[in-house]
Amino acid sequence: MNINATLLAQTIMFALFVWFCMKFVWTPIVGALDARKKQIADGLAEAERAKHDLELAAKRSAEILREAKEKAGDIVANSEKRASEIVEEAKTQAKVEGGRIVAGAKAEIDQEVFRAKEHLRTQVSAIALEGASKILGREIDAKAHSDLLDKLVTEI
C-alpha cells in the first residue's frame, strides 16, 4: 500500500485511455447516434409531408369523382333526350312514309279504275255496234259510219 511510481503510470494510462476513448470510441458512436437522430427526424418530416399529400390527393380524387359523376349524369340525360328525339323522328318519318305508300296505292287504284273504265267503254261500244248491226240487219259500213261510231264512243 505504498505510494510509488504506479501513481505516475496510472495517470499516464488514464490519459491514454481517455484520449483513445475520445478519438476512437466516442466520436464514431456519437456520430452514428446523431445520424440516426437525423434519419428519424427526416423520416417523421417525410411522414408528415406524405400525410399532407395524401390529404390533398383525397381531396382531389373526391373532386374528380364528383366531376365524373356530373359528366356521367349529363351524358345520360343527353342520351335520353337524343333517344326520345330519334323515336320521335322515326315516328314522323313512318307517318310520312305511310302517307306516301297510301297515296301511291290510291293513285294506282285510280289508274286501274280508269283503265277498267276505258276497257269497258271500248267493249260497250263494240257491243253496242254489234247490237245495232243486228238490229239493223245489215252490215254497217264501219268506214262510212266511223264518225258516227266515234261520236257514240265519246258519248258513252
Add this chain to the structure above:
Amino acid sequence: MSSEAQTSAEYIHHHLQNLTFGHLSNGTWGVAHSAEEAKEMGFWALNLDTFIMSFLLGAIFLIIFRRVAVNIVSGTPSGLQNFCEWAIEFVDSSVRGSFTSKNNMVAPMALTIFFWVLAMNLMDLIPIDYVPHLMGALGVPFFKVVPSTDPNATFGMAIGVFLLVLYYSVKMKGFGGFVGELTLQPFGKWGLPVNLLLEGVNLIAKPISLALRLFGNMYAGEMIFILIALMGGAWAGFSAGNATLYGSQIILSLGWAIFHILIVTLQAFIFMTLTIVYMDMAHQEHH
C-alpha cells in the same frame, strides 16, 4: 486461508500486499517478496498487479466499445451496440445535466472513468482467495486483483482529473483569473492569506476526496470480504462451532457481495459525476 501456518494477521497482510516490482536492497531489480522489501523500494517501484489489472480492464472496455464503434450502423442497433449506445447516452445525459460549457473531452472522459472504475471495482466480486492462490501456484508472491483498492490507481486517476481541472481553469479564466479566484475571494483583497488558505484547501480537496472516496470504499469492502473469509478459515476439525462459522461465511459473503454490487456501481458513478462537476467548476467564472 492460504495455508495452515498463516495466522489471521498474516492472511490479511498477504491479501493487502501489492505485487511490487522495483530495486531490491541486494542491488538487483525484481519483485518484492515481503511488505518490508516493497517498502524499501521507495518511490521508484511499480505495483505490477495494479498496473496489469487496470490496463487489462481498461483495454477490455475500450476494445469492446471500439469494436462497436467500427461496426456501428445508424439503422436499427442490435445487441452489444444497443448496450454501448445506452451507456453513451447515459453518460452524455449526465454530462449535459452537470456540465454547462462546451468541451468535447469531458463526455468521453466521463465514459472512460465510469466503465474503467466499474470494471476495476467489479474485480472485488471475484472470490478473494482465487486469484492470490492461482498466482501463488504460479510462483507470484502477491496479487491484489482489485486495482481500485490500491491508492496509486485512485490517486493516479484523481491527479489526471486534477491536472485537467488546473489546465482548463487557466485556459478558461487566464492565469490571472485563476490566481485571482484563489486569492481575491471570498473576503476581498485585504483577506488575501485567508482567501488563499480557504481556496487552496478547496482546490486540493478535490483530487484527494475523489481518490480517497473510491479507495476507501473499495478498500473497506475488500477488508470486509477478507474478514468474512477468516470465519471459514478458522476451520479446525468438525464441530458445531466450526460448521456454524463456515455456514456464516457463505451466507455473509453472499450478502456482502450482493450489497457490494451497489457500492461498486455507485462509486463508479460518483467518481464520474464528481469529475464532470469539477470540470464544470473549472470552466465557470466565479464572480
